[in-house]
Amino acid sequence: MAAKAETKLAAHFATASDGAKLSYYSVGTGNGVLILHGSFTYALLHSELAVALSPYYTVHVASRRGRGLSGPYPPSVTDLNPHHQPPTTKKHTAAGKSGRGSSDAQASLDRNGALKLGSETYTRTYNPAFTSAVIATEVSDIEALIDATGAVYIISISSGGLLALQTLLQNPKSPTLSKIRKVVIFEPPIFFTDRPTSCNLDNLPRFEREFEDGDIAGAAVTAMRIVQLGPKWIPRWLMKVLSSMMFHAQDRDVEKKKASGEEDRGVCTMSTLARLIRYDFAVAEGMVAETGRYEVLSWKEDDTSRERVELLLLSGTKSPTFLMEGMSVLRETIRGAKSVVIDGVGHELLCNGEMRGQPARAVPTIREFFG
Numbered sequence: 001m002a003a004k005a006e007t008k009l010a011a012h013f014a015t016a017s018d019g020a021k022l023s024y025y026s027v028g029t030g031n032g033v034l035i036l037h038g039s040f041t042y043a044l045l046h047s048e049l050a051v052a053l054s055p056y057y058t059v060h061v062a063s064r065r066g067r068g069l070s071g072p073y074p075p076s077v078t079d080l081n082p083h084h085q086p087p088t089t090k091k092h093t094a095a096g097k098s099g100r101g102s103s104d105a106q107a108s109l110d111r112n113g114a115l116k117l118g119s120e121t122y123t124r125t126y127n128p129a130f131t132s133a134v135i136a137t138e139v140s141d142i143e144a145l146i147d148a149t150g151a152v153y154i155i156s157i158s159s160g161g162l163l164a165l166q167t168l169l170q171n172p173k174s175p176t177l178s179k180i181r182k183v184v185i186f187e188p189p190i191f192f193t194d195r196p197t198s199c200n201l202d203n204l205p206r207f208e209r210e211f212e213d214g215d216i217a218g219a220a221v222t223a224m225r226i227v228q229l230g231p232k233w234i235p236r237w238l239m240k241v242l243s244s245m246m247f248h249a250q251d252r253d254v255e256k257k258k259a260s261g262e263e264d265r266g267v268c269t270m271s272t273l274a275r276l277i278r279y280d281f282a283v284a285e286g287m288v289a290e291t292g293r294y295e296v297l298s299w300k301e302d303d304t305s306r307e308r309v310e311l312l313l314l315s316g317t318k319s320p321t322f323l324m325e326g327m328s329v330l331r332e333t334i335r336g337a338k339s340v341v342i343d344g345v346g347h348e349l350l351c352n353g354e355m356r357g358q359p360a361r362a363v364p365t366i367r368e369f370f371g
Contacts (some may be wrong), residue, residue: 038158
């Protein structure tokens with residue numbers, strides 16, 4: 001099904017502010033919809049959602065930096081030291097809660113990087129300059145994609161939802177954002193200084209250590225443990241072995257296709273995606289804030305002070321607990337936002353069937369919202 005859906009998508013490119021190419025795929029007719037993917041995914045893993053919506057809208061599904069056919073993150077990001085402190089050793093990681101948290105100006109940090117999430121105190125993992133540069137690049141890219149596609153609706157998924165929220169907050173009166181009328185926010189990994197979280201943030205230092213050591217399979221398994229995804233009943237060592245085998249098999253397959261001259265459609269291997277998870281963690285850490293920061297996205301019928309952007313907060317009942325916690329806070333905070341919870345589905349809902357997604361379950365809700 002996914003391969004058949006991919007063949008219906010036409011590849012295009014937008015140009016980022018630094019001149020990099022940003023790839024996106026288009027299908028359908030009607031008002032424009034821009035799909036922003038999250039961590040460990042790329043544009044073509046949402047091809048079934050795009051095709052399902054294409055009878056009603058012109059759907060554009062983009063690959064973020066480093067994914068698919070899009071260019072890499074710019075030197076303004078990659079030249080920076082990503083760490084608040086060097087990755088901790090295994091001994092230090094076991095000693096207590098360290099190496100995690102936030103660096104955004106909205107977060108309640110002291111000069112040592114201490115951050116409170118509810119009653120818990122953490123230490124940021126990432127350099128504030130790094131998180132700020134990543135977020136600035138991603139937001140600028142979204143604006144370039146809106147300009148290129150003419151989209152009036154956005155479907156934002158997971159960390160893509162964080163970036164959509166940041167884009168709406170950062171420059172709401174820009175000519176580009178004035179084009180956007182409705183945004184779907186699907187389960188962003190969002191954290192608040194005045195609310196606790198059940199996310200396994202204790203493992204962020206381990207992720208960074210494994211990443212720096214070149215243990216990409218180990219880092220990927222740690223990332224899944226942090227975000228509470230993947231089968232919990234499989235031992236960590238076995239998950240790492242299976243992940244490593246899959247990574248190597250996919251990498252070999254890509255090399256064979258390149259050698260045969262097969263066209264690169266922008267398919268990403270899992271090992272490539274695993275190497276980019278750091279940027280999603282940096283975005284999540286950099287956007288930690290008090291719940292009040294998001295109140296400005298509330299809307300009332302008699303509010304004429306700004307352009308109206310309607311929000312749909314979409315989630316499933318089988319998603320990780322910390323994601324449902326974040327969605328609950330957004331529902332409480334953003335007055336006037338529509339909210340739909342789809343029974344029996346999880347965080348993979350909007351992905352292709354090969355990723356255990358069920359995008360058809362969400363299409364009626366999205367259509368009703370967009371109109």
